[in-house]
Amino acid sequence: MEAFTTHTGIGVPLRRSNVDTDQIIPAVYLKRVTKTGFDDGLFNAWRTNDPDFVLNRPAYAKGSVLVAGPDFGTGSSREHAVWALRDYGFKAVLSSRFADIFRGNAGKQGLVAGVLSEDDLEQLWKILEEAPGTEVTIDLENRQAHAGEAGAVFRFDVDDYTRWRLMEGLDDIGLTLRHEQDITDFEATRPGWMPKTLPARTMDTV
Amino acid sequence: MAGTLAEKVWADHVVRRGENGEPDLLYIDLQLLHEVTSPQAFDGLREEGRTPRRLDQQLATEDHNTPTIDIDKPIADITSRTQIDTLRRNAEEFGVRIHSLGDLDQGIVHVVGPQLGLTMPGITVVCGDSHTSTHGAFGALAFGIGTSEVEHVLATQTLSLNPFKTMAITVDGALKPGVTAKDIILAVIAKIGTGGGSGYVLEYRGEAIRTLSMEGRMTICNMSIEAGARAGMIAPDETTFEYVQGRPHAPRGADWDAAVEHWRTLRSADDATFDAEVHIDADELEPFVTWGTNPGQGLPLSASVPAPEDFTDDNARVAAENALEYMDLVPGTPLKDVKVDTVFMGSCTNGRIEDLRAFASVLEGRQKHPDVRVLVVPGSARVRIQAEQEGLDKVFLGFGAEWRQAGCSMCLGMNPDQLAPGERAASTSNRNFEGRQGKGGRTHLVSPVVAAATAVRGTLSSPSDLGAASAPSDLQPVA
Ligand code: SF4
Numbered sequence: 100m101e102a103f104t105t106h107t108g109i110g111v112p113l114r115r116s117n118v119d120t121d122q123i124i125p126a127v128y129l130k131r132v133t134k135t136g137f138d139d140g141l142f143n144a145w146r147t148n149d150p151d152f153v154l155n156r157p158a159y160a161k162g163s164v165l166v167a168g169p170d171f172g173t174g175s176s177r178e179h180a181v182w183a184l185r186d187y188g189f190k191a192v193l194s195s196r197f198a199d200i201f202r203g204n205a206g207k208q209g210l211v212a213g214v215l216s217e218d219d220l221e222q223l224w225k226i227l228e229e230a231p232g233t234e235v236t237i238d239l240e241n242r243q244a245h246a247g248e249a250g251a252v253f254r255f256d257v258d259d260y261t262r263w264r265l266m267e268g269l270d271d272i273g274l275t276l277r278h279e280q281d282i283t284d285f286e287a288t289r290p291g292w293m294p295k296t297l298p299a300r301t302m303d304t305v
Numbered sequence: 306m307a308g309t310l311a312e313k314v315w316a317d318h319v320v321r322r323g324e325n326g327e328p329d330l331l332y333i334d335l336q337l338l339h340e341v342t343s344p345q346a347f348d349g350l351r352e353e354g355r356t357p358r359r360l361d362q363q364l365a366t367e368d369h370n371t372p373t374i375d376i377d378k379p380i381a382d383i384t385s386r387t388q389i390d391t392l393r394r395n396a397e398e399f400g401v402r403i404h405s406l407g408d409l410d411q412g413i414v415h416v417v418g419p420q421l422g423l424t425m426p427g428i429t430v431v432c433g434d435s436h437t438s439t440h441g442a443f444g445a446l447a448f449g450i451g452t453s454e455v456e457h458v459l460a461t462q463t464l465s466l467n468p469f470k471t472m473a474i475t476v477d478g479a480l481k482p483g484v485t486a487k488d489i490i491l492a493v494i495a496k497i498g499t500g501g502g503s504g505y506v507l508e509y510r511g512e513a514i515r516t517l518s519m520e521g522r523m524t525i526c527n528m529s530i531e532a533g534a535r536a537g538m539i540a541p542d543e544t545t546f547e548y549v550q551g552r553p554h555a556p557r558g559a560d561w562d563a564a565v566e567h568w569r570t571l572r573s574a575d576d577a578t579f580d581a582e583v584h585i586d587a588d589e590l591e592p593f594v595t596w597g598t599n600p601g602q603g604l605p606l607s608a609s610v611p612a613p614e615d616f617t618d619d620n621a622r623v624a625a626e627n628a629l630e631y632m633d634l635v636p637g638t639p640l641k642d643v644k645v646d647t648v649f650m651g652s653c654t655n656g657r658i659e660d661l662r663a664f665a666s667v668l669e670g671r672q673k674h675p676d677v678r679v680l681v682v683p684g685s686a687r688v689r690i691q692a693e694q695e696g697l698d699k700v701f702l703g704f705g706a707e708w709r710q711a712g713c714s715m716c717l718g719m720n721p722d723q724l725a726p727g728e729r730a731a732s733t734s735n736r737n738f739e740g741r742q743g744k745g746g747r748t749h750l751v752s753p754v755v756a757a758a759t760a761v762r763g764t765l766s767s768p769s770d771l772g773a774a775s776a777p778s779d780l781q782p783v784a
């Protein structure tokens with residue numbers, strides 16, 4: 100996972116609340132067997148049926164900072180929701196409230212999920228709507244989002260632990276592998292008769 | 306050593322104690338893989354340029370999607386075929402041992418692990434499947450995990466986890482004839498509810514548990530998840546050792562002695578305290594059957610379909626109302642009058658050799674009810690072979706049942722073995738959720754002997770409802 104310090108990219112105002120994971124990516128995409136390439140599934144219903152949907156507007160199409168309404172990521176706990184956002188190119192989602200599971204999944208996959216106050220959310224939406232294509236800079240170290248000509252600054256919340264992990268670029272596995280020596284030491288204490296699948300053995304007789 | 310069995314096994318596997326509320330890093334001895342929950346885990350490894358840490362602690366088999374007929378032909382369903390092809394490719398690329406369709410050791414993950422002697426007392430076992438709790442029957446700490454955890458175990462052979470709470474479920478007394486392990490666990494779930502075990506490892510103890518075979522114990526631990534539990538466990542004893550000994554991957558010689566010496570210490574201390582305790586009297590149990598759409602909605606077979614008003618709790622009443630509508634059941638109908646279209650004998654709950662023997666012992670010398678379709682699906686290719694060596698296949702075929710190849714089959718209907726909308730099944734599997742066995746299908750969970758008696762009478766029945774068989778049986782009925 101790449102380490103995250105700052106990121107600058109086009110801000111996308113998604114003026115909707117209660118965007119659940121089924122809206123982020125419909126269930127049919129769950130049949131896939133890969134962990135990448137979910138960009139086409141992102142907000143699939145809106146992108147296909149609603150020409151005015153924000154990502155269908157050229158100025159926002161290359162966006163990488165999503166600014167969404169409250170209760171983003173509710174519903175079933177599918178990790179695919181985060182994969183779809185990430186594969187589309189989003190590096191951060193700002194909202195005034197996230198579903199817990201979504202926020203947990205985001206942190207594990209390197210996507211910043213920052214919590215803004217409702218007033219700031221409204222202001223940020225205004226900036227992004229008045230000047231489509233405005234870039235937002237996410238400064239994770241200082242937990243700040245900078246946007247617009249006037250240099251508006253918004254504070255967002257990310258818990259210390261997640262922030263540290265994102266800044267170190269540590270996914271769950273990377274985090275565990277920091278203790279690789281402990282694992283190796285533990286393995287050295289395991290009795291020899293513990294189960295081993297290799298070399299493969301099978302019944303002598305059928 | 307003090308503590309419960311689960312706590313001991315946990316303590317034996319802590320690589321690193323979590324500080325300040327952080328989770329413990331727990332070592333995983335054995336990971337089982339199948340085609341549905343592993344593809345993204347392997348893809349994740351590939352993406353990060355990682356490799357499995359311990360290939361000798363991974364085992365893959367194909368089960369959820371596999372067809373049970375024409376297994377030499379290409380799989381028709383595209384999603385199923387893609388998942389299976391992907392597993393095969395991943396196994397080859399990463400060097401994971403795999404038992405593919407047609408292989409002698411192929412079968413449902415939870416049947417294959419114990420059968421190969423890989424499932425042992427005191428180990429930790431994980432799989433991207435909730436019924437991993439099955440392996441707890443050996444005194445292993447075994448639980449289901451999600452796909453990103455599968456990847457985590459592949460890469461590190463560990464998981465970060467907070468300790469589970471423990472619940473003792475004591476089943477005292479002796480089972481009446483015709484009452485089986487399946488009836489015990491259905492009664493337990495009916496008693497504590499589908500959320501009653503939430504956050505707990507259940508430890509089953511007491512005389513009735515001790516007298517069960519390993520197959521029976523696996524049936525019970527298998528369904529721990531249906532009570533919401535993380536895992537189920539039974540302390541290992543002579544029955545366990547006897548089952549493991551001589552299996553392909555079981556320890557041998559001096560290793561065997563060392564292993565057994567350790568395994569004998571794996572029991573909850575007499576003064577261990579559990580976070581919760583439940584008691585059940587085995588003598589009072591009867592054959593059990595579910596009437597609703599979750600495994601907790603069960604009753605003795607001699608009872609009648611309940612009415613929503615029977616439930617004082619609001620949620621339970623609404624759930625009953627919905628379930629009765631979906632199941633198309635009228636309150637007050639004796640359960641024994643409920644007509645069944647299909648009998649499914651199989652799954653990781655009841656697809657082992659002893660289950661097939663029990664099923665056959667009831668069928669022998671009897672006729673199938675003409676309106677019932679009977680599907681017998683062994684849990685693994687080995688179970689199938691053994692059943693044929695014992696002549697059980699002839700009993701099934703002579704009775705008019707279909708005798709299939711190994712896999713999950715109609716347990717979840719990911720392959721073509723499905724109920725048609727509105728069809729009703731007596732099933733030896735573990736989940737009676739809406740649509741689980743096929744869209745619109747209706748499921749009654751039962752034991753193998755109840756499934757068999759139902760196939761004879763055409764309505765939910767127990768062997769005691771049947772007249773004498775026409776020919777004396779030389780198969781031993783199994784309690
Ligand atoms: S038999 Fe059923 S419960 Fe068991 S692993 Fe297969 S699908 Fe899951």
